[in-house]
Amino acid sequence: MKTARDPFPGMPPFWSSVLFASRILWASRISVVSVVAGLVLFGKVVQAQNLLADTSWNTSLPLAVWYWTVFFAALFLIWSFPVHYGARRTLDGSSWLINAHLRGPMLPDEAERLSEDLRHRHATLIRLVPRILGAMPFAAVAIGLAGAWSALQNADALPESGTARTLILALALADAAAAILYGVAVVQRRRWTAALARRVEAVAVYRSRSISGTRLLDGVAHAFVALTFALFAIAYVAPVWISSWIPRAALVPFLLGSLVLPLSALARASHRRGVPYVLLLVLACTGLTASNRHFHDLRTLPEGPTPVAQRQIDFDAALSRWKAANGCAREGEACPPALIVAAEGGASRAAFATATVVGEILDRMPELADHAGSDQPGRRIFAMSGVSGGALGVTLIRAALADAAAGGPPCRFAHRTFFRARLIWDGQASFTWRDCLQALASGDFLSPAFVGLAYRDNVALPVPFEVGPFPLRDRAALLEQAWERHYDYVTRSGESPFSVGDICGREAGRGLCRRFGYLGGPEAGGQDPAGRDAAGRDAAAHDPGRGEPGAAAGAPWLPLLLLNGTSVQTGRRLLTTDLVSTRVSPDGRARVGFYTPAYDLFEAMSTPCAEPDREGQDCPAAARGPLDEAALRDAPDLRLSTAALTSARFPVISPAGTFGVRGDWAQGDRVVDGGYFENSGMTTALDVAKALHEKGVVPLILWVLNEPKLARREGPVPPRPVVTPFVGAAQAAAFLDRAGALLTAPIEALWNTRQGHGAESADLVVRALAAMEEGRPPGAATAQMYEIGVFAEPSMRRPDDATPAETRRCAMVWGQSLQVPVVSMSWWLAPSVQAYLDAQLCEHENRRILGDLMRTLGKR
Incomplete structure (x- = not known):
C-alpha cells in the first residue's frame, strides 16, 4: 500500500516526475487538446498558414488595424487565457491527484496527506x-507565420507577395508583444488581481463584502463561460452573421478556445465524481446529430x-444548337473544333485557376475570324467537366x-478579397472576362x-426548425449560400457577401440561384414558357429530352455542365449534367448509354421504373428506340x-x-467529392x-490543373520508363512521418x-484522341489535348511577340524567378495566392499552349 510519504515506492525521481507530468497533462486534457490542435493546425496545414498572409484588409488602414487587433485580442483573451486558467483551476484542486475509485476506500486524512505530499513533490x-x-x-501563431513566410520567400516578383511578407513581419512583432504581455500577466497575476479586488471593494455596494483576487478572477472566468454560451447560441443560429464580424484568421482563436472553460469545468466534475462527463457530452451530441435524418440532404426546389x-x-x-452558334448548322458546312474544358479539383484554388484560363480564352475570342457580330463569347466551348x-x-x-x-462580362463590383480590386476601384482597370471570373471565384x-x-453541425437538432430569418441548415448549405451571396455581390447588388437572408429568395432566376439545366429556358437565361428567349425573340418550341432537332435555335449557346461526384454506395461517378444519359447509337436505330459506368443524379432521384402507376411502362424499354422518354x-x-x-x-x-x-x-444514396473517383474530370x-467525334466534330480537350508541379524536364534523359517514381521520397520523409507511417x-x-x-485518365484521353486522327488530311484541325497547369518553378522568360494586354499583366514577372512549391487549397485564397495563379499564364x-489552342479554335 502506498504511504503518504512515498506515493511511488521504489521509483527513481526522474521517472516519478515523468509519470506525474503525464498525470498533469491528463488532468489538463481540455487545455492540452486545444493547444495541440492549434500547433498542428498552424504547423502542418498550409491553409491555416495562408490565413496569416491575408492582405485583403490592407485596402483600408483602419480596417486592417481593427481586424488584426481583434485577432490578437481573441488570441489572448479567448484562447490563451482560457487554456491557462482552465489548467490552473484544475490543478489547484485536489480531486485530480487521486483517482475517484482509489480515493473512495481511503480515509479522508490519508487521502489528504497523500495529495499534499504529491503536490509538494511536484510543485x-x-x-x-x-x-x-x-x-x-x-x-502556434509564430509557427504559422514562419510557414506563411517560407511559402512566399521566393515570390518577391509579385507585389502581393512583398505586401504579404511585410504584413507577416508586423504580425510576428505583434505576436511576440502579445506573448510578452501574457508572460507579465501570469507572473503579476496575483498582484494585479489583488489590486483590482481592492478597487472593487472600494465601490459603495461592495464595502460590506470581502473580495479576494482569486474570487475576482473566478468571476471573470464565469463571465467568460457565459460569453461562450452566448457565442455558441449566436453562432448556432446565425453563423453567417458571426462570420461577418469574426472572419477567417480571427475565427481560429474562437474555435479553439471558446469551449475550453466550460469543458474544463466538466472535466473537474469528472475528477470529483469519477463520471466521464466530457465523453458523455460528446456521445450525446453525436447521438443528437445522428437522429437528424435529413440534416445533410441535398437542397432541392419545388416544381418550377x-x-x-x-x-x-x-x-x-x-x-x-452549338453548330447554330458557330455558323455551321447547314448540311455540308465546316465546323470549328468543339472545346471541352476539364477542370481539376482543388477548392477555390481550382475555381480560380479555371476562371483565369477560361476567362483569358473568352477575352481572346475576337482573335477568331468569325467573331464579327457575335455576342456569344462562349460559343466554342461545347462542355465543361468539373471536379470539386x-x-x-x-x-x-x-x-x-x-x-x-x-x-460582355456581368461583373459590376469587386470585393476586397479580389487581388485586383484596388485597380478596379481606382479606375485603372475595367472588368475583362478574366477579371470578372476571377472576382467571382475569389470570395471568402x-x-x-x-x-x-464548429458549432451547428456537431449539435444538429433532430427536428428541423427556423429562428426568424435564420434556417438551421448544415455547413454544406452554408457553403452554397456563400457562393450565391458572393456572386450576387459581384454581379448585381454590391451588398455585403455576408448579408443575412436568402439571396435566392429574390434572385431565383439568375446567378447561382437559377435552376440547373433547362438550356434555352428562363431558368438558364434562354426561353420562357411562352417560347421567347432571354432577348425576347421568338424561338421554336422544343422538348430537348426527346432529342428533337433545332431546339431553341434563337437562344444563346451556353456550354454544357458535367459535374462529377462520387457515389458512396458504389464508388462510381455520379454526374449532375445537362445531358440526357442516353444518346442515339451510331447506326441511328437505338440509344446507348452516354457514360455507361456512371450514374445520373437526376435519374437516381427519380421515381423508380417499377412503380405501378406508370401504366405498365417498362423504363428500360423507353431507351431501346431512337427516343428517350425524358418525362420519366x-x-x-437543384x-x-x-x-x-x-x-x-x-x-x-x-x-x-x-x-x-x-x-x-428508403431508397437512395449519398454523394461525395468527385475526386474520390478521379480528380481531373478527364474521364x-x-x-x-x-x-x-462520332458526329464528325473535332473535339479539343483543355485540362486545367492547379496542383503545383515541377517544370517539364528539358534535354536528353536516361533510358528509363516513361514515368519514373520520385526516387528518394521515402528516405526524405520527416521523422514524424516515419514514426506514424502505419497510419x-x-x-x-x-x-x-x-x-x-x-493522370491515368489523361493518358487514356491522349491515346483516344490520337486514334481519332487516323486518316485525317494534313492541315485540318485535329483532336488534341491541351494542358495548362501551375508550375512550382515557372519559366518566366520574356517573349518577343508579347501583346499589350500580356505586357500589362506580365511585365513585372517576366525575367524574374518565382518558386512557390506549396499553394494553399481552401475555400478562400489570400491575394498573394491569387496573384501567383494569375501569373501562371505568363509562364512560357x-x-x-494557350496560343496553340486559340489558333486551333479558329480552324474549320
Whole structure:
C-alpha cells in the first residue's frame, strides 16, 4: 500500500516526475487538446498558414488595424487565457491527484496527506504546466507565420507577395508583444488581481463584502463561460452573421478556445465524481446529430414553371444548337473544333485557376475570324467537366455567360478579397472576362462553413426548425449560400457577401440561384414558357429530352455542365449534367448509354421504373428506340450552387450529401467529392469527346490543373520508363512521418490516388484522341489535348511577340524567378495566392499552349 510519504515506492525521481507530468497533462486534457490542435493546425496545414498572409484588409488602414487587433485580442483573451486558467483551476484542486475509485476506500486524512505530499513533490510542474500551455497559442501563431513566410520567400516578383511578407513581419512583432504581455500577466497575476479586488471593494455596494483576487478572477472566468454560451447560441443560429464580424484568421482563436472553460469545468466534475462527463457530452451530441435524418440532404426546389422533361437536353439537340452558334448548322458546312474544358479539383484554388484560363480564352475570342457580330463569347466551348473546386469554377463560368449583357462580362463590383480590386476601384482597370471570373471565384467561402462545422453541425437538432430569418441548415448549405451571396455581390447588388437572408429568395432566376439545366429556358437565361428567349425573340418550341432537332435555335449557346461526384454506395461517378444519359447509337436505330459506368443524379432521384402507376411502362424499354422518354426523370430541381457542391463534398468542410428517390426515401444514396473517383474530370470529358467525334466534330480537350508541379524536364534523359517514381521520397520523409507511417502512409496514398487516377485518365484521353486522327488530311484541325497547369518553378522568360494586354499583366514577372512549391487549397485564397495563379499564364509553356489552342479554335 502506498504511504503518504512515498506515493511511488521504489521509483527513481526522474521517472516519478515523468509519470506525474503525464498525470498533469491528463488532468489538463481540455487545455492540452486545444493547444495541440492549434500547433498542428498552424504547423502542418498550409491553409491555416495562408490565413496569416491575408492582405485583403490592407485596402483600408483602419480596417486592417481593427481586424488584426481583434485577432490578437481573441488570441489572448479567448484562447490563451482560457487554456491557462482552465489548467490552473484544475490543478489547484485536489480531486485530480487521486483517482475517484482509489480515493473512495481511503480515509479522508490519508487521502489528504497523500495529495499534499504529491503536490509538494511536484510543485514546480504543477506551477509551470498551465503557464506553458497558455503560451502555446502564441507559439502556434509564430509557427504559422514562419510557414506563411517560407511559402512566399521566393515570390518577391509579385507585389502581393512583398505586401504579404511585410504584413507577416508586423504580425510576428505583434505576436511576440502579445506573448510578452501574457508572460507579465501570469507572473503579476496575483498582484494585479489583488489590486483590482481592492478597487472593487472600494465601490459603495461592495464595502460590506470581502473580495479576494482569486474570487475576482473566478468571476471573470464565469463571465467568460457565459460569453461562450452566448457565442455558441449566436453562432448556432446565425453563423453567417458571426462570420461577418469574426472572419477567417480571427475565427481560429474562437474555435479553439471558446469551449475550453466550460469543458474544463466538466472535466473537474469528472475528477470529483469519477463520471466521464466530457465523453458523455460528446456521445450525446453525436447521438443528437445522428437522429437528424435529413440534416445533410441535398437542397432541392419545388416544381418550377417549365416541365422537368426540358431539364436535360439530348446530345443531338445540344450539338445542333452549338453548330447554330458557330455558323455551321447547314448540311455540308465546316465546323470549328468543339472545346471541352476539364477542370481539376482543388477548392477555390481550382475555381480560380479555371476562371483565369477560361476567362483569358473568352477575352481572346475576337482573335477568331468569325467573331464579327457575335455576342456569344462562349460559343466554342461545347462542355465543361468539373471536379470539386473545378466544378465550382465551371459553374461560375456558366452562370456568368448566362447573365452576360450583350456578350460582355456581368461583373459590376469587386470585393476586397479580389487581388485586383484596388485597380478596379481606382479606375485603372475595367472588368475583362478574366477579371470578372476571377472576382467571382475569389470570395471568402470558408468562414460561414467553418462556423457551421464548429458549432451547428456537431449539435444538429433532430427536428428541423427556423429562428426568424435564420434556417438551421448544415455547413454544406452554408457553403452554397456563400457562393450565391458572393456572386450576387459581384454581379448585381454590391451588398455585403455576408448579408443575412436568402439571396435566392429574390434572385431565383439568375446567378447561382437559377435552376440547373433547362438550356434555352428562363431558368438558364434562354426561353420562357411562352417560347421567347432571354432577348425576347421568338424561338421554336422544343422538348430537348426527346432529342428533337433545332431546339431553341434563337437562344444563346451556353456550354454544357458535367459535374462529377462520387457515389458512396458504389464508388462510381455520379454526374449532375445537362445531358440526357442516353444518346442515339451510331447506326441511328437505338440509344446507348452516354457514360455507361456512371450514374445520373437526376435519374437516381427519380421515381423508380417499377412503380405501378406508370401504366405498365417498362423504363428500360423507353431507351431501346431512337427516343428517350425524358418525362420519366421526375426528380426535383437543384440550384446551380447545389449542383456544384455535389462534386465538391470533400471531408470535414462538406459532409456527404444524402438523397432519396422520389416518393421513397428508403431508397437512395449519398454523394461525395468527385475526386474520390478521379480528380481531373478527364474521364467524363472523354465520353463527350467520343460522342462529338462520332458526329464528325473535332473535339479539343483543355485540362486545367492547379496542383503545383515541377517544370517539364528539358534535354536528353536516361533510358528509363516513361514515368519514373520520385526516387528518394521515402528516405526524405520527416521523422514524424516515419514514426506514424502505419497510419499516415495509407491515408497519404489514398489522397494522392486522386491525382494518380487523373493522370491515368489523361493518358487514356491522349491515346483516344490520337486514334481519332487516323486518316485525317494534313492541315485540318485535329483532336488534341491541351494542358495548362501551375508550375512550382515557372519559366518566366520574356517573349518577343508579347501583346499589350500580356505586357500589362506580365511585365513585372517576366525575367524574374518565382518558386512557390506549396499553394494553399481552401475555400478562400489570400491575394498573394491569387496573384501567383494569375501569373501562371505568363509562364512560357502555358503561354505557348494557350496560343496553340486559340489558333486551333479558329480552324474549320
